[in-house]
Amino acid sequence: MRVFGVLSSYQDIQSTMLMPARIRLFTHRFSSLLPSSSSSYPPPPPFSLTFRTSLSHSAPPQSHHVSATKTPKISISDSAKFVRTVLFLPPGTDPEEVTEDMILPGSNIVLGPYAGEAKVKEVQFMGSSIRPKDCPKDERPEFAMLGRSNVGKSSLINSLVRKKEVALTSKKPGKTQLINHFLVNRSWYLVDLPGYGFANAPESARMDWSAFTKGYFLNRESLVSILLLVDASVPPQKIDLDCANWIGRNNLPMTIVFTKCDKMKNKKGNRPDENIKSFQELIKESYKIHPPWIMTSSVTGLGRDELLLHMSQLRNYWDN
Numbered sequence: 001m002r003v004f005g006v007l008s009s010y011q012d013i014q015s016t017m018l019m020p021a022r023i024r025l026f027t028h029r030f031s032s033l034l035p036s037s038s039s040s041y042p043p044p045p046p047f048s049l050t051f052r053t054s055l056s057h058s059a060p061p062q063s064h065h066v067s068a069t070k071t072p073k074i075s076i077s078d079s080a081k082f083v084r085t086v087l088f089l090p091p092g093t094d095p096e097e098v099t100e101d102m103i104l105p106g107s108n109i110v111l112g113p114y115a116g117e118a119k120v121k122e123v124q125f126m127g128s129s130i131r132p133k134d135c136p137k138d139e140r141p142e143f144a145m146l147g148r149s150n151v152g153k154s155s156l157i158n159s160l161v162r163k164k165e166v167a168l169t170s171k172k173p174g175k176t177q178l179i180n181h182f183l184v185n186r187s188w189y190l191v192d193l194p195g196y197g198f199a200n201a202p203e204s205a206r207m208d209w210s211a212f213t214k215g216y217f218l219n220r221e222s223l224v225s226i227l228l229l230v231d232a233s234v235p236p237q238k239i240d241l242d243c244a245n246w247i248g249r250n251n252l253p254m255t256i257v258f259t260k261c262d263k264m265k266n267k268k269g270n271r272p273d274e275n276i277k278s279f280q281e282l283i284k285e286s287y288k289i290h291p292p293w294i295m296t297s298s299v300t301g302l303g304r305d306e307l308l309l310h311m312s313q314l315r316n317y318w319d320n
């Protein structure tokens, strides 16, 4: 079986642990959870991903303080269970002690001891910035949402914060090409970045991604993770692959958030899990450490609570 992005040895893991604290997040092959050996499709019986309707059993023993709202019923085909991956181990997690229950459903993410309060109680729109250097300077941890236009970014923001006006702000004419900061629970930022790849826009209206957003990524000290949104209902798109590869080559922390995972196979297209697998295969060369990924749907609520939990563990570790 093909396993990608795996740390090849214990030494690799050790050297990863010598990375700067804020990016000391690593993946690990959790062999006992992986299918035996086959690259054919359909794959053998499921390995690590079980899709549950509640998170009550998904927290690791040490994460007593995890609190998540009940996940709505997940409508996802059994096939989605078979996306093969390399696990993402957050800091503080012992690879030897990872159990299946610690893996967030529909993802490769292990829930570690830093996972904590994941409820969104309050959201404030803090303003829009034209240039990266105009962004808030209070150094609260932030997550930057990035994705192609129409990927479902506004819908996901809306689903995460459960406030329509927030997503509407992101859609207001004039705001879509700005960096919009939303303060959540008065403690961390959700940052809405301009969408890229307006297929039908005239050249002049297209965002100069390299000058604008890259400047933000490379200089933003408080950036905990980029949330790169990728539409799982379509095969990998070049513009998304370019973006993911650029982020990987620059060693920036990233979580791939696959959107529209409720859109199951039509007669011609691939299933979301097939698209997700292809996407990861196509970016693996740019990543020494395989990034965390998660399946979401703003229609069914799939992955919402799990994504918030994942963000809580990254944030709490960053805060430490």
Ligand code: GDP
Pocket: 147, 148, 149, 150, 151, 152, 153, 154, 155, 156, 195, 259, 260, 261, 262, 263, 296, 297, 298, 299, 300
């Ligand atoms: P944005 O341009 O990235 O902000 O994308 P939007 O949130 O405006 O969504 C673009 C389109 O995709 C809209 O028609 C949404 O209704 C649809 N959409 C967004 N999220 C989902 C999803 O999870 N599942 C499905 N089936 N459609 C979605």
